[in-house]
Amino acid sequence: MPIKSFRPYTPSRRTITVSDFSDITRTVPEKSLTTGLRKKGGRNNTGRLVVRHHGGGHRRNYRMMDFKREKSGIPARVVSIEYDPNRSARIALLHYKDGEKRYIPAPLGIKIGDELMSGPQAEIKTGNALPLHMIPDGAFVHAIEMIPGRGAQFVRSAGVQAQIMAKEGNYVFVKMPSGEIRKILKDCLATIGQVGNIEHNAISLGKAGRSRHLGIKPTVRGGAMNAVDHPLGGGRGHSKGNNVPRSPWNQPSKGFKTRNPSKIWDWMIIQDRRKTKA
Numbered sequence: 001m002p003i004k005s006f007r008p009y010t011p012s013r014r015t016i017t018v019s020d021f022s023d024i025t026r027t028v029p030e031k032s033l034t035t036g037l038r039k040k041g042g043r044n045n046t047g048r049l050v051v052r053h054h055g056g057g058h059r060r061n062y063r064m065m066d067f068k069r070e071k072s073g074i075p076a077r078v079v080s081i082e083y084d085p086n087r088s089a090r091i092a093l094l095h096y097k098d099g100e101k102r103y104i105p106a107p108l109g110i111k112i113g114d115e116l117m118s119g120p121q122a123e124i125k126t127g128n129a130l131p132l133h134m135i136p137d138g139a140f141v142h143a144i145e146m147i148p149g150r151g152a153q154f155v156r157s158a159g160v161q162a163q164i165m166a167k168e169g170n171y172v173f174v175k176m177p178s179g180e181i182r183k184i185l186k187d188c189l190a191t192i193g194q195v196g197n198i199e200h201n202a203i204s205l206g207k208a209g210r211s212r213h214l215g216i217k218p219t220v221r222g223g224a225m226n227a228v229d230h231p232l233g234g235g236r237g238h239s240k241g242n243n244v245p246r247s248p249w250n251q252p253s254k255g256f257k258t259r260n261p262s263k264i265w266d267w268m269i270i271q272d273r274r275k276t277k278a
Contacts, residue, residue, distance in 0.1 A: 107192070
């Protein structure tokens with residue numbers, strides 16, 4: 001997926017880059033697999049703003065994704081590679097032998113006409129989904145389940161991949177894209193290969209309007225606010241006083257551990273992602 005740049009006929013065009021979408025084979029989504037998507041603007045069910053900087057953006061339809069890959073043993077043919085406005089990865093439309101259609105995140109390297117399968121009987125090839133304990137050590141995978149049968153929750157963004165490190169008892173050691181090594185139950189499904197659209201992170205938005213189209217509202221620095229509005233606000237010039245970096249709610253934003261060490265999943269982390277990557 002090459003990145004396209006433009007002749008700088010305006011100041012913003014000088015830095016804008018976009019995908020050339022040469023990998024897209026169909027521009028209209030499968031109607032039976034789409035549904036409306038209502039924007040919430042970062043507000044919860046009571047109308048209170050709980051996530052800042054969300055709002056606006058282009059209208060979208062949601063493509064219903066098959067993260068469970070539960071049609072075990074039934075072969076499927078890749079019919080199209082499509083753009084999905086709701087995620088960074090491309091999506092692939094599968095037609096199963098029994099007539100059902102489903103979307104999955106498109107792995108890198110799959111083509112129209114390829115045959116994919118999920119389940120223990122699937123072979124080790126890109127796009128097939130198998131239980132972790134059946135995938136050889138050293139293989140790269142994506143779309144990994146956290147709990148068997150719940151559906152993929154890890155490693156779903158464009159260009160990411162995890163690696164099978166070792167197997168021990170009922171667990172498989174998986175190295176995440178962040179460098180973290182985590183224990184995952186051996187019966188959890190994972191898809192072979194790397195997620196496609198690997199150059200997504202190289203795209204430059206180039207102007208504020210493209211962020212607004214994505215539903216991202218402007219972020220104002222705390223130091224630019226008045227003292228009444230933020231712990232870093234006030235002062236003359238860039239003065240920050242004796243404050244340490246804090247959130248608008250006065251919580252330290254650097255060097256302060258916010259993760260609850262008593263979380264049930266904490267014991268499954270073998271190597272923390274904050275340590276030097278190997």
